[in-house]
Amino acid sequence: MKRFSFLILIALCIGNTTHAQDPDGAPSDDPHAGMRTGPSEGDPHAGVEGAPHMDRSLATAEPSADVPAGSVRVTVVDESGAPVAGADLNVGSMGQEGQRNRVVQRTNAQGVATFAGLATGNGQAYRVNLPYEGATYSCTPFQLPPNQGYAVRLTRLPLTRESRFLVQGIGLMMIELRESRLHISQQARLMNLGEATYVFPAGGINIALPRGFLAPEAQAVMTDQRMTVTPQGFRLVGSMPPGNVILSWSFDLPIDGEEMAIEQAMPIRTLMYRVLSDAAPGMRLDVAGFPPPEMVESEGRSLLATQVERPPNQPLERIEIRLHNLPGPNPVRWVAVFAAIAALGIAVTFAVRKKKPAQAMTRVRAEASETSVLDEIVRLDAERRAGKIGPKYFTRQRELLTTELALLLQRESERRPDEKTS
Numbered sequence: 001m002k003r004f005s006f007l008i009l010i011a012l013c014i015g016n017t018t019h020a021q022d023p024d025g026a027p028s029d030d031p032h033a034g035m036r037t038g039p040s041e042g043d044p045h046a047g048v049e050g051a052p053h054m055d056r057s058l059a060t061a062e063p064s065a066d067v068p069a070g071s072v073r074v075t076v077v078d079e080s081g082a083p084v085a086g087a088d089l090n091v092g093s094m095g096q097e098g099q100r101n102r103v104v105q106r107t108n109a110q111g112v113a114t115f116a117g118l119a120t121g122n123g124q125a126y127r128v129n130l131p132y133e134g135a136t137y138s139c140t141p142f143q144l145p146p147n148q149g150y151a152v153r154l155t156r157l158p159l160t161r162e163s164r165f166l167v168q169g170i171g172l173m174m175i176e177l178r179e180s181r182l183h184i185s186q187q188a189r190l191m192n193l194g195e196a197t198y199v200f201p202a203g204g205i206n207i208a209l210p211r212g213f214l215a216p217e218a219q220a221v222m223t224d225q226r227m228t229v230t231p232q233g234f235r236l237v238g239s240m241p242p243g244n245v246i247l248s249w250s251f252d253l254p255i256d257g258e259e260m261a262i263e264q265a266m267p268i269r270t271l272m273y274r275v276l277s278d279a280a281p282g283m284r285l286d287v288a289g290f291p292p293p294e295m296v297e298s299e300g301r302s303l304l305a306t307q308v309e310r311p312p313n314q315p316l317e318r319i320e321i322r323l324h325n326l327p328g329p330n331p332v333r334w335v336a337v338f339a340a341i342a343a344l345g346i347a348v349t350f351a352v353r354k355k356k357p358a359q360a361m362t363r364v365r366a367e368a369s370e371t372s373v374l375d376e377i378v379r380l381d382a383e384r385r386a387g388k389i390g391p392k393y394f395t396r397q398r399e400l401l402t403t404e405l406a407l408l409l410q411r412e413s414e415r416r417p418d419e420k421t422s
Helices: 007-014 332-354 357-363 370-385 391-415
Strands: 059-064 072-078 088-095 100-106 112-115 124-132 135-138 149-156 166-178 181-192 197-199 205-208 214-218 225-230 233-240 243-254 260-270 272-278 284-287 294-298 301-309 316-324
Touching: 072 088, 072 124, 100 112, 124 149, 135 149, 135 233, 166 316, 181 260, 181 370, 205 260, 214 225, 214 233, 225 243, 233 243, 243 370, 260 272, 272 284, 272 316, 284 301, 370 391
Parallel strands: 072 149, 166 260, 166 272
Antiparallel strands: 059 149, 072 112, 088 100, 088 124, 124 135, 166 181, 181 243, 197 233, 205 233, 214 243, 225 233, 260 316, 272 301, 284 316, 294 301
């Protein structure tokens, strides 16, 4: 997966916040399903009235000598600790070769279900999932030891679709200068300050990105929030239990001059937001309603940084950024562009013949042009040479960009009148 540039952001602003990461071999029909809350040190809003206990664990999974080897005993309780009878459960498994399986059961009158006859050892990993009316509660993945089973406990909370307790406690944006484009990384620390699990609307929460965005990518998490790419940006779906979670995503914007504007609405009530940017010589950063940025140093990098904090009744509704005196592109870039054009000649022709238009046109963005896609190919090649991305990601993205360029050229040629005359 593409490297996200959040280490600087986390070091400067987040502190010691913890959140779940997806380990290798995490099982589930939905690899991002699950739900955890954890401690929240350094939380400037932890004292907000009505905030839940951040150390409450909604899911635990531990080896137990009381459970037979090859078995998983699951106990489901409600918010008061009372057993939940008739709860539908499933145990997802993933093998070392990526093969998946799922077995289902329902809890008995004591809120207990036992899954037996499961393979032990490190050949597969398991995760217990409790879907419930739009939300999913899951434990962290585990492997079954050969000499004992696992005891899992899941707490099922009431649900709500009332969003007033959902806030973006801290939002972050990092702007990096790259060849012919801005690479923008964003991070949202979402907080549910209520006592019920919030279920996102049926259509999700739309996170609109600035016009002309390229290469959107969201970092996967193990909690029950999933970000999918849309023509406008991202759609956030799933649910949010009491507590907090950190979501991260990134995209690129082509640099179209010495001055650029970046504008985004805040779809979730935002209490604090910080903007950081690479600080090229002579460059200026202005954020509407924010204090003038300060120059900070982090890991040998010079950054412009500014932030604003709002009370809950006056949240930040949108962010408007102006960048001035951006450095121009390196002349070497044009050599790379022409080399890319030559290298793509055969591949473009092949891609047009290979892809069905109805399927492949979904990759062509309304704002895309031949130049912007070529710029993206150049940037991708440079990142691969620098070792910033892996070979699988590079190959997949290169093929997509090649197809997109081919379709753009084909679309352009279809617009032109036929120059052939008899």
